[in-house]
Amino acid sequence: MCPVSCIPARNRQINNCNLAPDCLGLVDCALQYDGLGSIHVGGQHSRFLSRAPAAAPPRTSTLRSHGIPMDFLKPRYIPMSRRRRIYEGKAKVLYEGPEPGTLIQHFKDDATAFNAKKHQVIDGKGVLNNRISEYVFQHLNDIGVPTHFIRRLNMREQLIREVEIIPLEVVVRNTAAGSLAQRLGIEEGTQLPRSIIEFYYKNDALNDPMVSEEHITAFGWATPQEIDDVMALAIRVNDFLSGLFLGVGIRLVDFKMECGRLWENEMMRIVVADEISPDSCRLWDIKSNEKLDKDRFRRDLGGLLEAYTEVAKRLGIMGENEPPRGTGPVLVKG
Ligand code: AIR
Ligand code: ASP
Numbered sequence: 001m002c003p004v005s006c007i008p009a010r011n012r013q014i015n016n017c018n019l020a021p022d023c024l025g026l027v028d029c030a031l032q033y034d035g036l037g038s039i040h041v042g043g044q045h046s047r048f049l050s051r052a053p054a055a056a057p058p059r060t061s062t063l064r065s066h067g068i069p070m071d072f073l074k075p076r077y078i079p080m081s082r083r084r085r086i087y088e089g090k091a092k093v094l095y096e097g098p099e100p101g102t103l104i105q106h107f108k109d110d111a112t113a114f115n116a117k118k119h120q121v122i123d124g125k126g127v128l129n130n131r132i133s134e135y136v137f138q139h140l141n142d143i144g145v146p147t148h149f150i151r152r153l154n155m156r157e158q159l160i161r162e163v164e165i166i167p168l169e170v171v172v173r174n175t176a177a178g179s180l181a182q183r184l185g186i187e188e189g190t191q192l193p194r195s196i197i198e199f200y201y202k203n204d205a206l207n208d209p210m211v212s213e214e215h216i217t218a219f220g221w222a223t224p225q226e227i228d229d230v231m232a233l234a235i236r237v238n239d240f241l242s243g244l245f246l247g248v249g250i251r252l253v254d255f256k257m258e259c260g261r262l263w264e265n266e267m268m269r270i271v272v273a274d275e276i277s278p279d280s281c282r283l284w285d286i287k288s289n290e291k292l293d294k295d296r297f298r299r300d301l302g303g304l305l306e307a308y309t310e311v312a313k314r315l316g317i318m319g320e321n322e323p324p325r326g327t328g329p330v331l332v333k334g
Pocket of ligand 2: 090112113114115116117279294298
């Protein structure tokens with residue numbers, strides 16, 4: 001079966017390939033299907049859900065394990081070594097989830113910068129990012145901003161909905177810093193006249209180049225309607241995050257987010273995906289301008305773990321004495 005048969009017909013117009021007869025849509029011809037239901041886009045990765053899943057399996061089967069009827073829909077704990085790994089990125093791993101349509105997002109301790117030319121393992125970073133990202137995504141869900149997040153499972157992992165990642169990094173900037181400051185010769189720390197949204201094509205081989213809406217629609221990475229949805233989400237996330245951090249004495253300079261298509265039967269909506277953490281935001285102390293984000297690693301400032309811990313503490317996530325280091329999977333009850 002065509003691996004992209006889940007894409008609705010309307011998206012077909014944005015591409016130019018020939019399709020298998022049963023295929024309702026497709027993505028760029030450069031896609032590679034790995035036979036596991038996963039599509040790799042220029043080194044990146046998307047998962048596709050079946051458009052028309054077979055009839056739901058019976059809730060219980062006549063099969064018995066030790067005399068107990070087996071309930072196939074009940075989530076089970078699967079040891080990490082036995083989980084099917086779907087995708088491994090620079091800072092996270094995605095595993096198959098306990099139920100169809102779910103994945104487990106595992107936060108690693110790896111820090112990378114400049115397209116992974118710089119790499120270091122920072123013990124405990126994954127634990128902090130898991131907690132901070134959980135906090136942000138849970139609050140986004142609570143205020144009605146749709147995300148892929150379901151719940152945190154343990155120190156390093158969260159249960160998420162499986163989405164088809166749109167191959168764009170969406171950057172929102174409030175203050176000039178980083179590549180914008182360099183590119184346009186604006187002094188770092190200059191307040192921008194208004195928030196600016198930029199798009200970068202997620203492609204390591206090309207170094208995530210900045211792209212315009214023209215490129216996005218011409219090459220079929222997203223439709224005009226999807227771009228509108230992504231921008232509306234980005235503005236809401238920026239408003240929420242700016243207020244959240246301002247409340248704890250932190251300036252949100254800029255951040256990067258990713259979006260995915262979430263399929264519910266025949267319906268699709270765009271949701272916030274990936275992570276939002278000090279790895280993907282620039283966070284400066286409001287008074288001292290001290291950097292509390294991944295620039296500590298990028299710019300060899302040291303003290304990354306302390307900075308991330310400070311963010312977590314200010315948000316009230318980590319207790320004063322709670323160590324950031326995870327000892328292994330600990331299931332959260334309830
Ligand atoms: N970002 C971009 N690619 C990966 C990440 N994490 C984030 C940075 C920064 C924002 O996007 O962490 O918050 C803008 O980055 P830059 O380098 O374009 O100035
Ligand atoms: N994480 C990306 C990389 O490895 C970009 C960055 O955060 O600087 O290059």
